[in-house]
Amino acid sequence: MKKLLLLFSIIFALGSCGAQNTKTIIVTTSNPVFAIIKEIAGPRVDVRYIIPPGASPHTYQPKPSDVYKSQAANVLVYVADNNDGWAAKLPGSRNLLQLVELLPREFWIDYRGEKVSPDDTTITTKNIDTHFWMDPLAVKALLPALADTLSKLDPQNAATYRTNAELFSNRLDLLHRQVDNILHNVKGRTVFLHHPSIMYLLNRYGLIYGGSIEEAPGKEPSPKYIATLIQKIRESGAKAIFNEPQLSDKAVRSIADEANVSVYLLDPVGGTSGRESYQELILYNARTLAKALAGD
Numbered sequence: 001m002k003k004l005l006l007l008f009s010i011i012f013a014l015g016s017c018g019a020q021n022t023k024t025i026i027v028t029t030s031n032p033v034f035a036i037i038k039e040i041a042g043p044r045v046d047v048r049y050i051i052p053p054g055a056s057p058h059t060y061q062p063k064p065s066d067v068y069k070s071q072a073a074n075v076l077v078y079v080a081d082n083n084d085g086w087a088a089k090l091p092g093s094r095n096l097l098q099l100v101e102l103l104p105r106e107f108w109i110d111y112r113g114e115k116v117s118p119d120d121t122t123i124t125t126k127n128i129d130t131h132f133w134m135d136p137l138a139v140k141a142l143l144p145a146l147a148d149t150l151s152k153l154d155p156q157n158a159a160t161y162r163t164n165a166e167l168f169s170n171r172l173d174l175l176h177r178q179v180d181n182i183l184h185n186v187k188g189r190t191v192f193l194h195h196p197s198i199m200y201l202l203n204r205y206g207l208i209y210g211g212s213i214e215e216a217p218g219k220e221p222s223p224k225y226i227a228t229l230i231q232k233i234r235e236s237g238a239k240a241i242f243n244e245p246q247l248s249d250k251a252v253r254s255i256a257d258e259a260n261v262s263v264y265l266l267d268p269v270g271g272t273s274g275r276e277s278y279q280e281l282i283l284y285n286a287r288t289l290a291k292a293l294a295g296d
């Protein structure tokens with residue numbers, strides 16, 4: 001009997017030790033990806049991120065410690081080749097998951113903030129606006145494919161991914177109704193951004209995209225482009241323009257002075273206090289827009 005008990009405790013010890021060693025590690029690039037994956041991974045999966053809060057995913061230069069981090073990954077998740085594509089070149093890239101590939105085509109919008117026609121075969125995920133996570137319904141639409149893909153890459157947690165994706169989907173419906181309510185009184189207002197980061201949000205909730213300082217992410221504006229933008233802001237009657245914590249506020253401040261408008265802070269990335277979870281991130285942006293645009 002004693003021998004049997006000893007055998008059981010050895011098996012149990014080996015089992016729990018093995019379970020610890022085989023805990024799935026999902027490495028994500030930036031906070032929005034981290035926040036979404038966290039919702040469907042649950043506590044049994046170790047979800048990590050590479051980019052510290054405050055850095056821009058578009059221009060981020062991976063460090064040696066990021067290479068080390070990516071090597072531990074069972075799955076490495078990023079947004080898109082034309083968003084945070086440096087992730088695909090990290091050594092941990094054997095199980096790569098590019099989220100934008102899972103987004104149904106009817107949700108795609110281009111860099112002018114307009115819906116991509118389903119018949120336009122010249123448009124691929126390489127030339128759409130990649131900030132889809134700013135629309136809770138776009139995130140909801142990719143969840144079934146996301147749960148399926150993660151389940152194939154990590155079969156031991158398949159049931160968890162599928163159940164959590166369904167629960168998150170229900171929370172996103174609720175979030176959508178909240179945001180719709182918050183932005184109800186500012187529908188139809190024009191929004192000027194630092195870079196085209198929240199156009200999925202504007203498109204979903206009936207706001208108009210006026211333009212950005214960066215026409216595309218990371219694109220340096222010419223003096224002529226800035227002069228035209230200032231003119232557009234004046235003509236639109238907007239009372240505010242928007243900066244982001246991941247970008248310098250120098251250009252925004254001087255444009256705001258010229259156009260005589262206030263500056264508010266939108267945050268498409270989050271990861272800081274009050275903007276950590278996916279819901280907090282979206283609600284922060286909705287409330288900021290509502291506040292800034294209410295006075296127009």
Ligand SMILES: [Zn+2]
Nearest residue numbers: 058131197217
């Ligand atoms: Zn961006």
